[in-house]
Amino acid sequence: MNWWPETQANGCVSELSPAELVVRHQDGIWRYLRLLGCDAATADDLTQETFLRVLRRDNFVQHSDEATSEYLRRTAYNLLVSYHRKFGRIHLSDSPELLDESWQRWAGKDLTGNETVEALRECMESLTERARDALAMRFVHNTPRVKIGENLGISDHGARNLMQRAKAQLRDCVEEKLRAITQPS
Amino acid sequence: MNTNPSPADPHNEGPENQGSDSLRDDAMLDLLLQEAFGGPTPPDQTGIILQRLADEDEGSHTKRTGSKNGSVSATSQPSKYTSKLSIVTLLIGTAAALLLSVGIAVGLKYRSDLALQAQAEEAAQNAPTVPGPAPLVENEGNGTSPQPKSAPRERRQPIELAGNPSSNNADDPGSLTDASPESLDQPTIQHDRNSGSPPPITLVSKTVDTRWQSHWKRLGISPTPSRDNESIRQELADRLGIEVPADAIGDAAAIRVAIQKPSNRQAISNRLLASFLGKNSQNENATKSLSEVLKSGTGADRLIASWMRPSQTTPKAGDQASDSKTSAATPWIRMLQPADLHEVTVKTAALTNHQDLRCQRCHDVPNAGDEVPTQADYWSVAAGLAPLLNPSRAGKDLFYDTLDGRRQLASPPTEEQSKAWSKDLVGSRELAKGIVSTLFTMVHDSPSTTSPFDLSVASAASVPPETLRPLVDDLIASDFDVLRCLSILLSDAVMTRSVPEAMSPQGIVVADDEQWSNAVSAVHAMAARSPFRRPESVQRRLQVAQLDAKPNWPAGSGRDALLAQPLGSEMTTDGSASGSGDRRPDKNRDRKTVVASTGYPMRSSMIVPAWISRLPDFDSRLDHVAHLAGQLKLNTAQRELAHQALASGDDEALIFERLWWIIRPNS
Numbered sequence: 001m002n003w004w005p006e007t008q009a010n011g012c013v014s015e016l017s018p019a020e021l022v023v024r025h026q027d028g029i030w031r032y033l034r035l036l037g038c039d040a041a042t043a044d045d046l047t048q049e050t051f052l053r054v055l056r057r058d059n060f061v062q063h064s065d066e067a068t069s070e071y072l073r074r075t076a077y078n079l080l081v082s083y084h085r086k087f088g089r090i091h092l093s094d095s096p097e098l099l100d101e102s103w104q105r106w107a108g109k110d111l112t113g114n115e116t117v118e119a120l121r122e123c124m125e126s127l128t129e130r131a132r133d134a135l136a137m138r139f140v141h142n143t144p145r146v147k148i149g150e151n152l153g154i155s156d157h158g159a160r161n162l163m164q165r166a167k168a169q170l171r172d173c174v175e176e177k178l179r180a181i182t183q184p185s
Numbered sequence: 186m187n188t189n190p191s192p193a194d195p196h197n198e199g200p201e202n203q204g205s206d207s208l209r210d211d212a213m214l215d216l217l218l219q220e221a222f223g224g225p226t227p228p229d230q231t232g233i234i235l236q237r238l239a240d241e242d243e244g245s246h247t248k249r250t251g252s253k254n255g256s257v258s259a260t261s262q263p264s265k266y267t268s269k270l271s272i273v274t275l276l277i278g279t280a281a282a283l284l285l286s287v288g289i290a291v292g293l294k295y296r297s298d299l300a301l302q303a304q305a306e307e308a309a310q311n312a313p314t315v316p317g318p319a320p321l322v323e324n325e326g327n328g329t330s331p332q333p334k335s336a337p338r339e340r341r342q343p344i345e346l347a348g349n350p351s352s353n354n355a356d357d358p359g360s361l362t363d364a365s366p367e368s369l370d371q372p373t374i375q376h377d378r379n380s381g382s383p384p385p386i387t388l389v390s391k392t393v394d395t396r397w398q399s400h401w402k403r404l405g406i407s408p409t410p411s412r413d414n415e416s417i418r419q420e421l422a423d424r425l426g427i428e429v430p431a432d433a434i435g436d437a438a439a440i441r442v443a444i445q446k447p448s449n450r451q452a453i454s455n456r457l458l459a460s461f462l463g464k465n466s467q468n469e470n471a472t473k474s475l476s477e478v479l480k481s482g483t484g485a486d487r488l489i490a491s492w493m494r495p496s497q498t499t500p501k502a503g504d505q506a507s508d509s510k511t512s513a514a515t516p517w518i519r520m521l522q523p524a525d526l527h528e529v530t531v532k533t534a535a536l537t538n539h540q541d542l543r544c545q546r547c548h549d550v551p552n553a554g555d556e557v558p559t560q561a562d563y564w565s566v567a568a569g570l571a572p573l574l575n576p577s578r579a580g581k582d583l584f585y586d587t588l589d590g591r592r593q594l595a596s597p598p599t600e601e602q603s604k605a606w607s608k609d610l611v612g613s614r615e616l617a618k619g620i621v622s623t624l625f626t627m628v629h630d631s632p633s634t635t636s637p638f639d640l641s642v643a644s645a646a647s648v649p650p651e652t653l654r655p656l657v658d659d660l661i662a663s664d665f666d667v668l669r670c671l672s673i674l675l676s677d678a679v680m681t682r683s684v685p686e687a688m689s690p691q692g693i694v695v696a697d698d699e700q701w702s703n704a705v706s707a708v709h710a711m712a713a714r715s716p717f718r719r720p721e722s723v724q725r726r727l728q729v730a731q732l733d734a735k736p737n738w739p740a741g742s743g744r745d746a747l748l749a750q751p752l753g754s755e756m757t758t759d760g761s762a763s764g765s766g767d768r769r770p771d772k773n774r775d776r777k778t779v780v781a782s783t784g785y786p787m788r789s790s791m792i793v794p795a796w797i798s799r800l801p802d803f804d805s806r807l808d809h810v811a812h813l814a815g816q817l818k819l820n821t822a823q824r825e826l827a828h829q830a831l832a833s834g835d836d837e838a839l840i841f842e843r844l845w846w847i848i849r850p851n852s
Contacts, residue, residue, distance in 0.1 A: 018238065022231045030227035034216050035209075040225035047227075051234045056241075102209035106217065113217065120221045139215070139222045167214060 015062045018055050024065070025072050026051070028112035032073050032103060036080055046083065050076040069111040073100065109178050116174060119181075123173035131166035134159060383662035386669060389655055390437040394678040396652040401712045408712035412683035421675065424718070425627070426452035435681055441672035450479050453671065458520075460627040461489075463532055463815065463850045468520050478667070485620065485665040490610035492517035493537065495573060514573040529574050530567045531815045534558075537610055539618035541634070542566070543815055548588045560587065561596070568597035569606075617660045621653055621670060628674045629711065630719065640791060640813055640845045648711065684716040693781070705790045717784025719846065726783070726847045730826055733780045734833075786846055789839040797841065803831060810841050814848040823847060 016024060029050055033043040053075055054060055062068050077096045107113035124132060134152060137143040143151070149159035220226050383389075401408050414434035421429050427449040433439035444453060454476040459465050466472070471492070478488045495514040521529055527546055534540040544550050545563035558566075564585045572579035583595040598606065610616050625633040625648075633648050660670045674680070685704035687696035696704070707713035720726050781787065800806045807827050811819045819827070823844065830840045 019231060019235055022234050023229075026230055026234075027227040031216065034225075035213055044228060044230065048230055048234050048237065052237060052241075055234075055238055099209065102213055105210065106213045117217050117220050120217050124221060135218060136222055139219050139224065167211075167218075170218070171210075171214060 016068075018051075021055070021062070021068070022051050025069055025111065027114055028069060028107060029072050029076050031107060031113045032099075033076055033080065035099065035103065036077065038080065042083070046076055046079050049079055053079070065111060070100070073103070109181065115178060115181060119174045119177040120170060122177065123170050126173060127166055127169065131162055131169075134163050135166055138163060383659055383666075383669075386437045386441060386659075386673065389659045390673045390676055392655045393652070393673060396655070397678040397711070400649055400652055401710060404710050404712075406707055406710050406712045408678070409683045409685050409707065409714070411681045412714065416683075417680060424630070425456055429675070435676050437672045437676040440675050441669055444668055444672060444675075445480070450476050450668075453668070454479060456627055457623070457667070460623045461536055462520055463528075466520050471516065471520055482666045482668065483664040485667045486611050486613065486616055487665075489517075489536070489616060489620075490607050492520070493533075493607040493610060514576055518570070518574050524574075525817065526567055526571055526574055527817055528815060529570050530563065533570060534566055536616070536619040536623065537613070538615045539622060540615075543812055546585075546812075560585070561593070564593070564595035565597065568595035569603055571597075612661070614657065614661060617657045617665070618653075620665070620667065621656045621660060624667070624671055624674055625653065628671070629679055630715075631711065640793065640810065640841060640849075679711045679714075682712060682714045685713040688713075688716050701788075702790070715784060717782060719784050723847065726785075727822060727826070729780055729783050729785055730843060730847055731822075733777070733785060734826060734830055784846070786839065786842045789836055789842055791838070791842045791845070793838045793841055803828075803837075806837070806841070807844070810844050811848060814845070814850055816848065819844075819848070 026047055030043050030047045033046050034040070038046060050072055054072060060071075074096060077099075106116055109115050124135075127135070130152060134148055137148045137151065138145075145159050145163075146156045148163075149156045152159060152162070154162070398408075414431040417434045418429055418431045421427050427444055428446075429440055429443045429449075433443050443449065451472075454472045458468070458472055458475055474488055475485075478485050493515055496516060517533070518524075518529055521532060524532075530546075531542050534542045540558055542558060542563050545558055545560045546567075547560070549560050550557050564583065568583040571583055572581075583597065584592050585595055586592055622633045625631075633653055634650070656670055656673060659673070660666070663669050685707055686692045687700040687704035688708075692700070692704075704713065708715045720729065797806050797809060800809060804824075807824060808818050811817065811823075827840050827844055830843070831837070
């Protein structure tokens, strides 16, 4: 899956239309807001607001895809800070620079995270059924770790180790796949 | 499905020694894993965003002509968009700026140069000021919350601190603007409590009496002649439970000595506390403290300020405090319980800031001027009191709905403002007004102030502020000697008035409508004493009303059976209409005598404000009468009674007046 418009994929720097800009970056901004701790509805709202803020600006210039993505993320971060001040519900503990480092590692390849999610789905096939069940309980049903252990017939620590190993395996797998995508054969 | 991928997720099963980078990576992986397992995914919002952009461009094109920055546009609101961050802020900010400009313009136009100068001098002199609920309201100093607010109205100048040696009541801008021509002719008795001893009590008493005479003269009402001392002595004993020698009646100094006796002080403490609270209280500690303050003759302000401060004191068993009572953070709220937030807000503002907040829970009071608090003010006070009433609400947001359907976030006071508020009550003029108003109602069984929106009396006949101002000045000057203030009220010209002839036992029978109307007007203007004694208990008043309204309809036959009867008929115990020969006129006469002696309205005499008739239905009008009594709604029995009266053909104005007679608070 590749969301780059052809001109961008070929390395040319040309300005995207508003529609292209939204299509190109909205997934990335939404996931970035989720990384910052937003629930899905808040991420929806702030994603809209981010694009509106940027597109309203007459002096907004698209230097490059990366720069645009970074500018959008910074706008989203600032909007979330305002939101936090207004409602006092979301706590931001990290600076945008630190968050960007992590973001770049995971979603920087395509600036949206779509490739990573796709890679993750493929990598999950390589997990044992038991590990997949544990992660499903954790991420689908939000089951407490003790309960996960009980369901799988193992201890609390056993469940923790199982999920740690599964996630480590997934991380390695995803990194491998992303590396393969960015290194053309 | 867990849809909240917070980095601080307690589910985090990563190694304990992992660094913050790993934690962030883990949070990112968790987020992506959620998506991979079917959790929330990024929606395609392209259409929505472009539509919003197009709407704004179209709708605000003319507005933004000449403006390079399109971000000021605030026109369209698609349904999905809920946070409305910048747009609401801009709208509210613009409205606030406009209102502020209008307020300043109006202020400049109508304030005389002299008043402005006095205010400026006062502001410069009185660094420590006592803001009242207004400080609870104002939150501009809180730099952490740039949230949208309702446009604030122009505020009156902060009230001067009575204990401030530099303050001078003569410079009070309120005195300059509110004083009537008559009051300016009165001898000046305003003293600062630190500037020496207060004026002689007889001088204050005489000044108050002179102002009453001016008030009645202005209204064109002739006060009734003075009644005999024995009658007044009896009334004081019956209504307030105090024993005053007959020869002391009419002499403020002598009454001051008489009510200082322990038995009288105890009775006054009980009554006064009940008047502060608007209901009976069993709080022995508070009564005892109040009695001690009355005995000492100073410091009622300090006692009330201490009630408003959060304390960790655990009530003793003798207080009969329940768990809910002990959870409240201040003695004042513990005394008020059981009470909802509205009751606490209204009563607190009434006592400590002499403000009427009965209507502002739901809407602003229209055409009320700059000094009347707004709905935003109400909710600011409520937001400050909510955590004191219920500590579990601490730190939680308080939202309210405006009449136009918007939802607003109440601006709570900062911690410093809350502390300063209770501290600044000491010596506060607004608190002094609240105490005098409470004492007035306690003594004369009528509110000292009404608004044009009230049901009490015609606003023209309500007590003008300058009449009671000498009492407020004297209370401050005497370091809040409540008994002194009370003794002046007990000896004033109102207390010594006699019952009008039309309301005497013989007069009621022979008086025509005009005579009756004049008598009612005189009573409303405090120029005559009402012969009627309203029962103190709401329950008892309701019983009286039911006694008048309800014939002997049998239990179980229901209201419908009653309402099917011809007006004025009664039913026997078996449900059949009684014949004229079966009636029991003696019992009827006794019942009517009992009802009449309480002052239960028999004919409509109040002016029902026009706004009530604009309400859509009868139930809504009933609820608003309840709001005027500080209640959120009527109880079932009261509502039933009103509906019964309406169905039997009673005039709505009379129904409201009767309802008001039942539910009107004692203070």
